[in-house]
Amino acid sequence: MQILQSLLVGAHLLGMAGFIAAYFVQRRTQPDGPLIAMWAWSVLIVSASGFGLVGVGIATDDHHDPVKMIIKGGLMTVLGVAVLIVYFRRRAIPRQLPAVFATAVLAEVAVSVLIT
Numbered sequence: 001m002q003i004l005q006s007l008l009v010g011a012h013l014l015g016m017a018g019f020i021a022a023y024f025v026q027r028r029t030q031p032d033g034p035l036i037a038m039w040a041w042s043v044l045i046v047s048a049s050g051f052g053l054v055g056v057g058i059a060t061d062d063h064h065d066p067v068k069m070i071i072k073g074g075l076m077t078v079l080g081v082a083v084l085i086v087y088f089r090r091r092a093i094p095r096q097l098p099a100v101f102a103t104a105v106l107a108e109v110a111v112s113v114l115i116t
């Protein structure tokens with residue numbers, strides 16, 4: 001279980017890095033859209049590993065702060081659905097949209113490190 005937890009934490013942090021990379025690659029390559037695939041992959045990796053970590057916590061009776069998890073899960077659901085809708089439409093995007101998504105990711109980081 002310890003190994004699984006370490007793998008999930010690694011995937012979780014890689015997914016977070018994926019969001020940051022997606023923001024800069026998007027800005028440099030196609031700021032007017034469509035959204036690059038790295039956004040959608042980051043949503044999948046961060047969500048799967050995040051909810052997996054919650055599952056490992058429940059299975060090992062080492063529960064995470066429920067308030068923190070509800071805020072993180074709720075924000076991620078809104079961000080994830082928005083990213084996937086925009087990604088699969090394959091249309092032009094407002095130039096500010098990647099910055100809005102990146103701000104939501106930074107809010108997730110803030111919740112992750114500030115609520116202990």
Ligand code: HEM
Pocket residue numbers: 012016019046047049050051053054064065069072073076104105106108109112113
């Ligand atoms: C963009 C979305 C997300 C970002 C940027 C993010 C970021 C982070 C960071 C930086 C950590 C390490 C800090 C720490 O150990 O406290 C972490 C840990 C963790 N995250 Fe996330 N996270 C995201 C989404 C989620 C989601 C959707 C869930 C599931 C509800 C989740 C569940 C967890 C869990 C269980 C941990 C283990 C440590 C803990 O907080 O107790 N995360 N996350």
